[in-house]
Amino acid sequence: MANINLIKDALSILNIQSDFVTKDEIKEAYRKAAFKYHPDRNLAGLEMMKLVNVAYETLKDFEGETTSINKNKKDFGEIINNALNAIINLGLEIEVCGAWVWVSGNTKPHKEVLKGAGFLWAPKKLCWYFRPNDYKSHNRSTWPMDQIRNVYGSSEVNKEYRKEECKQITND
Structure with a gap:
């Protein structure tokens, strides 16, 4: 079974708020989120x-009670989408690790934009991050980025795709 924090983040991203969730509800929430956040839209x-x-x-294989897991009733997917839309055109390096978004590169000129979008500064990692508001760390030590990538997985945004996407939007 998946980690409770992962399940909680996944429920928030898909905006599932019911107290008991079925596989059909998960599929329906996935379809709605995929439609809403599709790269063409x-x-x-x-x-x-x-x-x-x-x-x-x-x-996808989870079915059961979510009352104790899903205490946060906010749509984290919409919150993180707004944060990403605020910084997407700044030319920064964006990396998704689990439900967290890490931003690095030349961020100093964009400090106020990042703060305004809800990103927080991680001084030991020298980068910005965006996380679920209700996240509570149960670990006293800080993890290096490599350990975070190994545990939660990592995917970097394709810079060439982003540049092409920005050109298309500005030319339309």
């Missing part, structure tokens, strides 16, 4: 679809 769609796909993979 959404500027940050590529990153969002990565999160949606990871959330579905985590939940």
